[in-house]
Amino acid sequence: MAAPHDPAPLEDLLIALARAAGEAALPFFRGDFAQEDKNAGGRFDPVTEADRAAEAAVRKLLAEHRPQDGIVGEEYGAEREDADLVWVVDPIDGTRAFISGLPLWTTLIALRREGRPWLGLIAQPYLGEMFVGGPSGSRLITAAGERPLRVRPCPLLTDAVISTTDPELFSGAEFGAFAQVRDAARLTRYGCDAYAYAMLAMGRMDLVIESGLKPWDWEPLVPVIEGAGGVVRNWRGQAPDARGQIVAAGDPACLEEALVALRRSAK
């Protein structure tokens, strides 16, 4: 059995890590920065100086404060992934938004414990917003103070505000499943990356559906959404996993209705 941990100082560190990442990334936002394509010849998959500077800032702080913990980061890979506690870092989720000048990119950080995301954070440095979640609940931290996050009831898909980042990211069969949910829903928003999950935790959206997510894309979201009373599942309705098909909902009834369509395209 793992040693007991007090979440409070680790949550403080989580916030400090996000602040360091934001301070590293923000000077590049809407400025000049080097960028390259991680998928040359295929679909444009950008990475920038800002992604790397932000992850390096997080790793530097972790090396100082928690050298015994593991780290999994999008840009610099995994170290000590079998440690009791593992920090999972996406320094800039939504690099395409970042490149386009849009303030909806986020820094995502989870603290994984016993193989599951235990604490999590979604931060938008330009807006000065941090959505932080853990066993004691979720909250939004801004310069103006803190307030609790709570999902809203939405039992019927027909009343739901739903979101996905890019309808082109779905495979053919996945797109059909998504389109069925979209056609039933009240309103669909595109292009939000992980910021959509923050809006779900805040009770402004009801359902977020994505596929192809990596662990650093979805692990940080889970504590924020669960701490706000919501659920995160794979397209089979099970705990999310490496297959990367993710559906998050504020209301379990709305989730069940969406799963009727999504299960048919579940990996």
Added chain:
Amino acid sequence: MAAPHDPAPLEDLLIALARAAGEAALPFFRGDFAQEDKNAGGRFDPVTEADRAAEAAVRKLLAEHRPQDGIVGEEYGAEREDADLVWVVDPIDGTRAFISGLPLWTTLIALRREGRPWLGLIAQPYLGEMFVGGPSGSRLITAAGERPLRVRPCPLLTDAVISTTDPELFSGAEFGAFAQVRDAARLTRYGCDAYAYAMLAMGRMDLVIESGLKPWDWEPLVPVIEGAGGVVRNWRGQAPDARGQIVAAGDPACLEEALVALRRSAK
């Protein structure tokens, strides 16, 4: 011939109008507000208390300062539209984003003179950003100060960052034309509403393509983009018009390449 006008005091009023609209709308953002569907039975077309409060605030200020001018507003209709100067107001462009808690909705205001948009503004009150344009150029105004706006060169569509709000808003033939441009471009962003045009004026995006726009959706954009060195056209490559098919570009060469596809679906 119309009487000469000094743009400076009118630009000051334009900014004051946007500030009043923002102050009226912002308390509703992410709060509780009444909303209704303007298109009951069809595609969800929301209008909220916030849209109406923001337009009412603009109309109140105009009645005090410029009672002789005309007004065209999305929520409260047209008055004195044959006046020498006509204010064209979309109090909240992106009501769907507003409802979803996303800070990319904007207040759009143009001052139309001799039938053409002469001054224009795109404001995002939550971000505290105002993109203002006119004959003397375009600038971004924030709490930190002002800076000039300038489009960037991007002669090749293959290097372009492009945007449209919702691919579902296109008709079948329009979608085919858009898809051809999208497949050639480097990167596509969805869900930005008029904020995408601000990013174009800032040199972060290269091409924005939309259809079904009303005069209050596009007239305010024209002075901002033209003042930053860009172009706004209809899908035939002519001055934009009531048909509402709009394409904006930072680089005329990139526009020409896009028009090869768009012309085929031009109304």
